[in-house]
Amino acid sequence: xxxxxxxxxxxxxHDAVVEETITNKSGKxxxxxxxxxxxxxxxxxxxHLPKNVQLPDGxxxxxxxxxxxxxxxxxxxKIISINGELYTPPEPEPK
Numbered sequence: 001x002x003x004x005x006x007x008x009x010x011x012x013x014h015d016a017v018v019e020e021t022i023t024n025k026s027g028k029x030x031x032x033x034x035x036x037x038x039x040x041x042x043x044x045x046x047x048h049l050p051k052n053v054q055l056p057d058g059x060x061x062x063x064x065x066x067x068x069x070x071x072x073x074x075x076x077x078k079i080i081s082i083n084g085e086l087y088t089p090p091e092p093e094p095k
Contacts, residue, residue, distance in 0.1 A: 010066050013080050014039060018059040034076070036065060042074035050079065050087065059083060 004012075016034040019041075024030050032044040032055055042065055044055075055061075062080040067073070079087045 006067050009039065009074075010064070010077075013062050013064055016042065016061045016063050016076075018055045018057055018061065020057060021055060034061065034063070036063070036074060039065070039074060042076060044076040044079070048076050048079060048089075050082070050089065053082060053087075055082070 016036040019033045036042045063076045064078040065074045066077045
């Protein structure tokens with residue numbers, strides 16, 4: 001198994017699978033735990049969670065990831081595709 005540096009990992013697109021959706025007490029999704037091929041556990045945080053897209057357990061994803069410095073966890077920085085279909089995040093609504 002080849003070990004890549006964090007920079008090399010962050011420069012690639014990775015295949016991942018949704019493991020579980022984590023919700024808060026009121027039932028709102030707070031983050032999604034994923035398994036990233038050849039990397040391990042990662043998370044999609046609220047910032048990158050698609051609003052109107054359900055991500056059932058087992059959903060295949062392609063993602064870009066970055067390491068969160070404080071916790072050393074891998075976080076999704078960009079979703080490339082969901083279920084093999086290209087994903088374009090909606091434009092942020094003007095404030």
